[in-house]
Structure formats: C-alpha cells, structure tokens
Amino acid sequence: MPEMTLVEAVNLALARAMEDDPDVVVLGEDVGINGGVFRATVGLQTRFGPERVLDTPLAELLISGLCVGMAAQGLKPVGEIQFMGFLYPCIDQLVNHASRIRNRTQGRLTCPMVLRTPHGAGIRAPEHHSESTEAMLAHIPGLRVVIPSSPERAYGLLLAAIRDPDPVVFLEPTRIYRAAKGEVEDNGEALPLDVAFVLRQGRDVTLISWGAMLKETMAAADALAAEGVAAEVIDLATLKPYDEATVLGSVAKTGRCVIVHEATRTGGFGAEIAALIAERGLTSLLAPVARVTGYDAIIPMARLEQHMMPSVDRIVTAARQVCQFS
Amino acid sequence: MADGGLPVVARFEVRHRNYLAPDGSINRPLPAFASDADLLTALYRAMMLLRNFDRKAVALQRTGRLGTYAVSLGQEAVSVGIASAMRAEDVLLPSYRDNGALIWRGVKLEEILLFWGGDERGNHFSGPVEDFPFCVPVGSQAPHAAGVAYAFKLRKQPRVAVCMFGDGATSKGDVYEAMNFAGVHKLPVVFVATNNQWAISVPLRLQTGCETLAQKAIAAGFIGEQVDGSDVVAMRAAAEDAIAAARDGQGPRFIEAVTYRLGDHTTSDDALRYRSAEEVQARWKEEPIARLRSYLVGQKMWSKAQEERLAAECHDHVEAAVERYLATEPRRPESMFEHLYADLPRVYAAQRRKLAGEGDA
Numbered sequence: 001m002p003e004m005t006l007v008e009a010v011n012l013a014l015a016r017a018m019e020d021d022p023d024v025v026v027l028g029e030d031v032g033i034n035g036g037v038f039r040a041t042v043g044l045q046t047r048f049g050p051e052r053v054l055d056t057p058l059a060e061l062l063i064s065g066l067c068v069g070m071a072a073q074g075l076k077p078v079g080e081i082q083f084m085g086f087l088y089p090c091i092d093q094l095v096n097h098a099s100r101i102r103n104r105t106q107g108r109l110t111c112p113m114v115l116r117t118p119h120g121a122g123i124r125a126p127e128h129h130s131e132s133t134e135a136m137l138a139h140i141p142g143l144r145v146v147i148p149s150s151p152e153r154a155y156g157l158l159l160a161a162i163r164d165p166d167p168v169v170f171l172e173p174t175r176i177y178r179a180a181k182g183e184v185e186d187n188g189e190a191l192p193l194d195v196a197f198v199l200r201q202g203r204d205v206t207l208i209s210w211g212a213m214l215k216e217t218m219a220a221a222d223a224l225a226a227e228g229v230a231a232e233v234i235d236l237a238t239l240k241p242y243d244e245a246t247v248l249g250s251v252a253k254t255g256r257c258v259i260v261h262e263a264t265r266t267g268g269f270g271a272e273i274a275a276l277i278a279e280r281g282l283t284s285l286l287a288p289v290a291r292v293t294g295y296d297a298i299i300p301m302a303r304l305e306q307h308m309m310p311s312v313d314r315i316v317t318a319a320r321q322v323c324q325f326s
Numbered sequence: 327m328a329d330g331g332l333p334v335v336a337r338f339e340v341r342h343r344n345y346l347a348p349d350g351s352i353n354r355p356l357p358a359f360a361s362d363a364d365l366l367t368a369l370y371r372a373m374m375l376l377r378n379f380d381r382k383a384v385a386l387q388r389t390g391r392l393g394t395y396a397v398s399l400g401q402e403a404v405s406v407g408i409a410s411a412m413r414a415e416d417v418l419l420p421s422y423r424d425n426g427a428l429i430w431r432g433v434k435l436e437e438i439l440l441f442w443g444g445d446e447r448g449n450h451f452s453g454p455v456e457d458f459p460f461c462v463p464v465g466s467q468a469p470h471a472a473g474v475a476y477a478f479k480l481r482k483q484p485r486v487a488v489c490m491f492g493d494g495a496t497s498k499g500d501v502y503e504a505m506n507f508a509g510v511h512k513l514p515v516v517f518v519a520t521n522n523q524w525a526i527s528v529p530l531r532l533q534t535g536c537e538t539l540a541q542k543a544i545a546a547g548f549i550g551e552q553v554d555g556s557d558v559v560a561m562r563a564a565a566e567d568a569i570a571a572a573r574d575g576q577g578p579r580f581i582e583a584v585t586y587r588l589g590d591h592t593t594s595d596d597a598l599r600y601r602s603a604e605e606v607q608a609r610w611k612e613e614p615i616a617r618l619r620s621y622l623v624g625q626k627m628w629s630k631a632q633e634e635r636l637a638a639e640c641h642d643h644v645e646a647a648v649e650r651y652l653a654t655e656p657r658r659p660e661s662m663f664e665h666l667y668a669d670l671p672r673v674y675a676a677q678r679r680k681l682a683g684e685g686d687a
C-alpha cells in the first residue's frame with residue numbers, strides 16, 4: 001500500500017468518487033488548474049474536465065448555494081471553501097437550506113452535498129485562516145460534521161461523506177494535511193460515519209479529541225504510558241451526530257475523561273460531551289470531566305497561536321489531575 | 327468633450343415591455359398567443375382564483391386558523407404570467423409571494439394552506455416534484471437556481487430553472503453571486519424580480535440607486551428587461567422569450583416585473599404606517615385583473631355570465647380546499663424527526679422515543 005499524506009488521501013478519495021460516479025462534481029475557488037490552494041484537487045480537472053471540476057467565481061455563499069441546487073437535482077457536489085474563516089457566508093445556506101431541505105419538503109427534495117474546508121490553527125497562516133468553529137456547525141440539525149485525523153480516515157470518511165444521502169461538512173485538519181502520513185489502499189471502501197474510532201485502548205482515563213489535536217493527544221497518551229497510566233484515546237471523527245455509545249462505554253470503563261480541542265472553550269464541542277457524561281455517565285465517574293481547550297480568545301496570529309492550542313503538556317497535566325482526583 | 331475624447335467601450339440599453347394599458351386598450355400589437363381566447367381566459371381565471379384564495383387565506387388568518395400569510399394582491403399577473411410560460415419539466419424556485427405560480431403548476435390550495443398553517447407536509451406538494459418550496463430567507467434561492475441550471479447544462483437537458491424574488495432581494499449578494507455565475511456559464515436560468523415597489527416598509531428608492539433593476543443583469547453579462555408586471559400578456563410574452571432563449575442555450579435572462587403590492591406585506595404588517603391610502607388608491611387603477619377583464623370583454627372573449635360562473639367556481643374551489651385543510655389530521659410530535667436525515671442516526675432515536683411518549687431521553 002502506498003504511503004501518503006492526508007491531503008493526498010483527500011485527493012485520492014475525490015478522484016475515486018469521481019471515477020465511480022459521474023454525478024460527482026467538484027467546485028470551488030482555484031480547484032481547477034491550480035488544484036486548490038492546498039492541492040487537494042490537483043489533477044482532477046485534467047482528468048475529469050472543467051465541467052465536473054469547476055472553478056467558481058470568488059463567492060462562498062454561491063458555492064454552498066450552488067451545491068444545494070445541484071444536489072436537489074441528484075448531482076453529488078463537493079464544494080471546497082479555501083479556509084474555514086471564509087465559510088461563514090455559507091452558514092445561511094447550511095442552516096436554512098442544505099440541512100433542512102429534506103425535512104422541509106418531507107423527503108421530496110434532498111441534499112447529498114459535501115462542503116470541504118481546511119480546519120484549525122497551527123500553520124502560521126494569516127488572520128482568518130486558522131478557525132476551529134466546528135461547534136457552530138455541529139449545532140445544526142440535519143447536518144453531518146466530519147473531521148478525519150489520518151490519511152486512512154480522510155480517504156474512507158470522505159468517500160462516505162460523498163456517498164451519504166445528506167449534507168456533510170468535511171473539515172480537514174490543515175496542520176496535519178502534510179504532517180500526517182500513512183498507508184492508504186485505494187480500494188473504494190468507505191469508513192462508517194457517526195462512529196468514533198478507538199485509537200488506543202486503556203483502562204485508566206479516556207482522552208477524547210478529533211482532527212489535528214489527536215497528534216498531541218496520542219503523544220500525551222504515550223507520555224502517560226511512561227508513567228504507568230493507560231489512556232484510552234477516542235477519535236470522535238463525526239461530531240454531528242456523534243457516537244455517544246463509544247464515549248459513554250469508554251468512560252464507564254475508565255471512570256475518568258479528558259476532552260481535548262483547540263477551539264474556544266465556551267460552548268465548544270467539549271462542553272457537549274461533558275454534559276452527556278454528566279447526564280448519562282455520572283455514576284461511573286471517579287473524577288470531574290476535564291477539558292483542555294483553546295482559550296476564549298480570538299485565535300492569535302502566528303507568534304502566539306501555539307499558546308492557544310492545547311500542548312502535550314497541558315493534556316498530560318490534565319490527565320494526571322483527573323487520575324489523582326479523590 | 328469633458329472626458330477628453332476617451333473611447334466608449336460599451337453601451338447598454340434596458341427595454342420596457344407593455345401591451346395592455348390600464349384601461350384594457352392595447353399599446354402595441356399583441357404577441358401571437360393572445361389570439362388564443364382559451365389561453366387568455368385561463369390566465370384570467372388563474373388570477374381570479376388567486377385573488378379569491380388570498381381573500382380567504384387572510385380571513386383564515388384573522389380568525390386564528392392560519393399563520394402569517396403573504397398576499398399577492400395587485401401582482402397576480404407576475405406569478406401567473408411567468409408560470410404559464412414554463413414547461414412541467416422546468417424547475418420553479420419561488421419566493422414566498424408566488425402562490426400564483428405554484429397553483430398554476432398544480433400545487434393544491436390545501437397544500438399552500440398547510441404550509442402557511444405551519445405544516446411541512448404542505449411542501450410535499452402535488453406540483454412538479456423537483457420544484458423548490460417557497461423560499462423565506464430573501465434571495466437565498468438564487469444560488470440554488472444556478473445550481474439547478476448547472477445540473478441541466480451538465481446533463482444536457484433542455485430544461486430551464488426559473489427563480490423568482492422581490493425587489494428587496496436584488497440588494498442581496500446572493501442574487502448577484504448567482505446571476506454572475508449564471509452569466510459566466512450561460513446557464514439556462516431566468517431570474518424574475520417582482521418589483522412591487524416595497525420591501526416591507528422600505529421603498530425602492532432606498533433599495534437601489536439604479537433607474538431599473540433590469541440593468542443589474544448587465545453587470546452579469548446578460549439581457550435584463552423591464553416588463554409591466556400588471557400586464558399579464560406582457561409577463562407571459564417576456565417569460566416565453568426568456569425561457570425559450572435559455573432553453574436554446576443562449577444563457578440566462580433577467581425580468582424585472584414592475585408592479586405594485588396593493589395589500590399589506592403580510593398579515594402581520596400594517597402598510598398604512600409607511601404609505602398613504604391615496605398612494606394605494608391611485609395604484610388600484612393599474613391592477614392586472616380589471617385590466618385583462620376590460621380587454622377580454624372588449625374583444626367579446628368574456629361575458630357577464632362567464633364572470634358569474636367563474637365567481638361561483640372560485641368560491642367552491644377555495645371552500646373545498648379550506649375544508650380539506652381544516653380536516654387534515656395533525657402530525658404526531660415525533661414526526662419532526664421524519665426526513666431529518668435519510669436514516670435517523672441511532673443517537674437521535676431516543677429523543678424521538680421521548681417525544682412519542684415512549685420512555686425518556
């Protein structure tokens with residue numbers, strides 16, 4: 001199996017989906033000859049033509065709205081938004097149309113679209129290029145929000161997202177676009193949506209994260225192992241709807257939980273998981289649930305951004321405290 | 327010359343189309359279809375049905391049996407004229423004030439009542455299955471229309487998307503983004519702006535600095551035409567031309583239907599707060615139904631007896647629909663989870679059970 005980066009796996013999944021299904025259309029700014037600013041769509045236009053790999057005008061609301069119209073006609077549009085900071089004009093379309101057209105029309109029209117965008121900080125990018133506002137999207141009923149954390153999962157989950165009959169926002173962790181490498185077999189097999197992946201088994205504490213932060217979370221689990229603490233690591237992968245059973249099952253086993261995300265703390269998705277555990281897993285808890293998150297500040301530009309993002313140290317410290325709680 | 331003789335690189339024109347004067351006399355030779363008495367009377371009947379339906383819907387709202395409702399009073403010719411030029415396989419993307427177009431395309435009156443009565447089943451309507459439901463966020467349907475038209479083009483289908491919105495919507499980026507894209511790809515789409523002079527309380531002069539809305543098409547690279555929106559013959563003729571051109575691969579068109587909203591914005595609005603009764607009274611002289619009736623009667627295409635029969639037909643049609651609407655069984659609360667996703671994610675099944683009164687979530 002060839003080893004590849006996460007962004008190459010995205011490209012591979014797009015090519016495979018387009019090859020398998022003539023209804024798949026890729027659209028966005030610079031996705032054509034330029035292959036996308038992160039090269040996620042490289043080579044696709046040459047292979048599938050400018051009608052199916054379409055350079056749109058610079059208009060994000062349009063991209064998401066076009067996807068809704070195309071999807072209602074049975075195409076499978078995959079829109080690209082260059083950075084999550086430019087996704088906000090699409091919120092209108094996501095909230096008011098994509099996520100609810102099936103329900104509004106009682107199934108008469110549907111919206112099998114995917115909107116892809118890079119997600120998260122840590123790439124020393126200009127302002128507005130380092131957003132992690134996934135909680136905002138995960139709040140929307142009728143939508144799916146998916147974040148892969150490895151090339152293998154990027155390939156399998158993107159295929160699943162494209163084949164899914166409902167709208168999916170696919171957040172690609174920018175920081176590990178090239179840093180994450182792994183073997184990916186181009187077998188056309190999708191991975192399941194709405195299912196969390198247990199990346200590591202452990203009995204002492206559950207660490208839950210998604211996207212690029214799993215890198216630090218896994219490193220923290222290594223460090224904890226060296227101290228004799230066996231951490232179970234969960235990659236939530238689909239945030240909407242998320243796999244409550246895996247979360248609750250793991251916490252029932254370990255009795256302790258640390259949730260890690262780089263997004264702002266207040267109202268972040270970690271709060272949702274903590275609330276779930278408080279409601280349905282309280283009796284198995286041996287310590288309060290801890291959150292290691294970004295601060296309630298705007299993601300700083302390059303010089304300070306690493307202070308915003310949870311470090312291995314912060315995760316290890318939180319896990320130690322949770323384990324020592326009595 | 328003050329500009330030092332710089333060359334002119336482009337010049338544009340916007341045309342205005344009108345056939346029937348407010349008194350029903352004709353200003354120009356009518357288009358070919360107007361010699362078809364059956365068609366003209368069908369347009370008349372549709373406008374009359376819509377007016378009767380509107381009146382009843384307002385009465386239902388006032389007596390607490392319908393939610394907020396948007397009447398078409400004064401602008402019946404726009405939606406009826408446009409829809410009458412479409413084929414069944416074309417796709418309509420309407421605004422919330424385009425009842426006339428939906429009814430023409432086969433949506434049942436009780437379905438429209440269900441929608442305004444707060445029941446999604448009204449959007450699972452009997453019109454062409456690919457038509458979009460009413461769009462409430464103003465102008466946000468324009469990008470959908472471009473997407474639909476792109477799908478037609480990609481699949482080489484001779485179909486046209488017809489997108490309707492108000493003058494207020496033309497101020498939104500959505501509409502311009504969609505028109506711009508449609509122009510780039512010469513998509514088979516017709517944009518129809520119903521310029522009824524008001525966006526709730528905001529008059530056209532505060533909506534745009536342009537002389538016409540039609541000229542907005544020029545910036546997107548295609549033809550924009552202004553049409554007398556109270557003249558159903560003009561509306562139908564303009565729609566026929568635009569739809570034919572779009573179907574023929576000539577790209578998008580824009581129609582500005584200039585008309586007047588004689589009623590309140592919706593049943594929650596009181597238009598007397600922002601415009602005078604005199605202004606509205608004056609505009610009644612131009613309204614589309616009396617205009618066409620004068621023409622039809624003058625041409626001996628319509629009689630008093632027919633008028634009486636039509637009034638009775640409209641009454642019966644509307645009353646029967648209202649009865650069916652009021653007799654519709656309410657939905658079960660847990661049905662809010664129906665059609666949320668293709669398959670309801672397992673994690674939400676507990677919430678659904680709770681709503682159904684089967685245990686807690």
Ligand SMILES: Cc1ncc(C[n+]2csc(CCOP(=O)(O)OP(=O)(O)O)c2C)c(N)n1
Pocket residue numbers: 423462463464465491492493494495496520522524525526587591
């Ligand atoms: C995006 C958006 N903003 C505000 C509203 C509230 N609103 C409903 S109708 C309306 C006026 C729209 O005017 P226009 O587009 O001219 O259409 P008309 O009602 O005259 O048919 C407004 C502001 C809305 N529905 N959508």
